[in-house]
Amino acid sequence: MTEKRRLRRTMMFLNAQRPGLIKDAYIYRPDSVMFDLEDAVAENQKDAARFSLYHALLNVDYCGVERIVRINGLDTPYWKEDIRASVAGGADGIRIPKCEYAQDVKLVDAAIEAAENEFSRVKGSTLLMSAIESPRGVLNALSICEASERLFGVAISGADFRKCMQTAYTKSGVEMAAARGNILLAARSAGVQCFDTVFTNLDDMEGFTEEVVMNKQMGFDGKSVISPRQIKIVHDVFAPSEKEIREAEKIVRTVRENADKGVGVFTIDGKMLDIAFVPGAERTLALARASGLYEGEF
Amino acid sequence: MEVVKTAIAGTLESSDVQITIEPNGNGTAVDISSIVLNQYGRQIKAIVLDTLNTLGVKSAKVTVVDKGALDCTIKARTECAVYRAAGFAESFPWGGEKQ
Numbered sequence: 001m002t003e004k005r006r007l008r009r010t011m012m013f014l015n016a017q018r019p020g021l022i023k024d025a026y027i028y029r030p031d032s033v034m035f036d037l038e039d040a041v042a043e044n045q046k047d048a049a050r051f052s053l054y055h056a057l058l059n060v061d062y063c064g065v066e067r068i069v070r071i072n073g074l075d076t077p078y079w080k081e082d083i084r085a086s087v088a089g090g091a092d093g094i095r096i097p098k099c100e101y102a103q104d105v106k107l108v109d110a111a112i113e114a115a116e117n118e119f120s121r122v123k124g125s126t127l128l129m130s131a132i133e134s135p136r137g138v139l140n141a142l143s144i145c146e147a148s149e150r151l152f153g154v155a156i157s158g159a160d161f162r163k164c165m166q167t168a169y170t171k172s173g174v175e176m177a178a179a180r181g182n183i184l185l186a187a188r189s190a191g192v193q194c195f196d197t198v199f200t201n202l203d204d205m206e207g208f209t210e211e212v213v214m215n216k217q218m219g220f221d222g223k224s225v226i227s228p229r230q231i232k233i234v235h236d237v238f239a240p241s242e243k244e245i246r247e248a249e250k251i252v253r254t255v256r257e258n259a260d261k262g263v264g265v266f267t268i269d270g271k272m273l274d275i276a277f278v279p280g281a282e283r284t285l286a287l288a289r290a291s292g293l294y295e296g297e298f
Numbered sequence: 299m300e301v302v303k304t305a306i307a308g309t310l311e312s313s314d315v316q317i318t319i320e321p322n323g324n325g326t327a328v329d330i331s332s333i334v335l336n337q338y339g340r341q342i343k344a345i346v347l348d349t350l351n352t353l354g355v356k357s358a359k360v361t362v363v364d365k366g367a368l369d370c371t372i373k374a375r376t377e378c379a380v381y382r383a384a385g386f387a388e389s390f391p392w393g394g395e396k397q
Contacts, residue, residue, distance in 0.1 A: 019371040020313035048307050051374040059370035081388055088392030
């Protein structure tokens with residue numbers, strides 16, 4: 001599985017301005033950490049947050065946890081410097097907030113490329129994701145998903161979206177149903193990942209769990225989280241069952257054996273299968289391995 | 299880089315350090331208070347002085363209030379305070395080249 005397609009069940013938001021938060025976040029084992037330079041950082045501390053971020057990226061060993069930076073919006077004077085600091089420090093990816101058009105992605109892509117050149121980073125090594133937070137962004141989701149080779153995924157951001165729609169959180173998620181569905185369709189069409197919004201009520205772990213179950217059923221790859229307490233719940237919900245793991249292992253093994261014989265279509269337990277089933281099976285095994293449920297050869 | 303005004307970076311939260319930099323007529327003076335002064339006082343001073351040297355600061359009065367910050371945090375806060383004190387607000391030379 002390449003870096004672009006790595007597992008991202010959980011992305012934990014951290015205020016880049018607060019050393020106490022960013023120095024050891026990896027111990028909670030989220031799949032990704034999201035250093036926030038945007039909403040969590042006061043206007044007069046944007047510079048301090050960048051210095052803090054830059055040195056943390058260079059010096060703290062996150063032990064394989066992916067390091068993504070949420071830059072400030074493209075309508076602010078901060079985002080270009082955010083990208084320079086992030087790329088200079090060696091961030092794994094950049095998250096664009098409030099993305100509405102494919103052009104937003106292309107603009108950031110070009111700034112990242114310039115920074116990779118300036119700081120002698122490998123061209124294309126800094127990945128990209130977009131956060132969609134408005135009805136316009138939802139309606140343009142497919143073109144956003146297809147706007148850059150760097151882009152590994154899109155996330156729906158609920159707070160701003162609900163405000164735009166003049167609605168509020170409901171337990172059923174009905175107010176977000178159209179947006180979630182549209183963004184998922186766009187992401188799957190473009191072959192990129194899709195992430196659900198944060199759940200902000202840390203006193204309602206039951207409601208959080210129900211929302212994560214819904215996310216998995218809808219087809220999301222993962223969820224943004226705001227507390228270490230939410231990580232294990234997401235990982236447990238996304239963990240495949242023993243039956244799913246065995247079936248996936250059987251598919252991958254059978255495909256490889258048949259490929260050696262030049263056979264492309266075959267049957268497993270009476271079901272006709274072909275190579276198209278392999279990516280799903282490999283993802284199941286990767287999820288199982290990340291959940292500590294699988295130590296097999298695939 | 300020349301310190302032309304007083305600037306502060308960092309907070310008094312746990313794991314952070316607050317650095318205050320002021321113009322100083324002659325040379326550099328560093329005053330440190332830390333919850334781990336006996337164990338790490340010399341190391342903190344060395345990081346601050348090394349960062350000032352890298353940024354080409356010849357004279358400054360530096361006050362350090364440490365709350366158990368990592369080395370990289372001390373460096374980050376010192377750099378931020380220096381750039382603020384020098385009136386430098388954008389296009390930072392990430393990598394810390396001398397100015």
